[in-house]
Amino acid sequence: MNGNRLKELRKERGLTLEQIAKKVDVKRATFGRYENCDSEPKLATWEALAKFFNVTPQYLVGWTDEK
Template sequence: MNRIKELRKKADISIDQLSLELKEKGINISASAISKYEREQRKPKPETWRALADYFDVSVPYLRGATTYEILDLNEKGIYGYVTEAMDRAFNDYAFLPETKERVLKAIAYSIDDGEFN
């Protein structure tokens, strides 16, 4: 469950408006793609997650539905960034399924939520 639709509705903008505003910032994401992301019929690429998270001013884990908080503190950003990069390399090298990667990243994010990294 991602939060794209929830945040878009909270911002009171349509899918078309979101696509247009992103294009004005140099980010080319079609309204059709956004609609598919919201219905989870298609998964955004990492750079798309980042662009959407930046647009809504939330963290990528929050946007993806992996955490309950919107903003990561600097320590958490560092941990999440390092782990995500390491996981990307590992999953690319060992060809794990995207669903497996998602479960691992969620488990790490939930550990951050529970304060296990403090």
């Protein structure tokens, strides 16, 4: 998992942890753990994050550099 991509995308868009957490229906602390690689999202959450950021799930997890 690549938490840095989550943080990078969030910061590029000028969003807070709270804003993204609400959009993908997780707690703020949970999203913070995703960014710090302390926890990994479920598949449905990966998909919601990819849709929200308009990138592929593969990009989010670091399997590809193509958004």
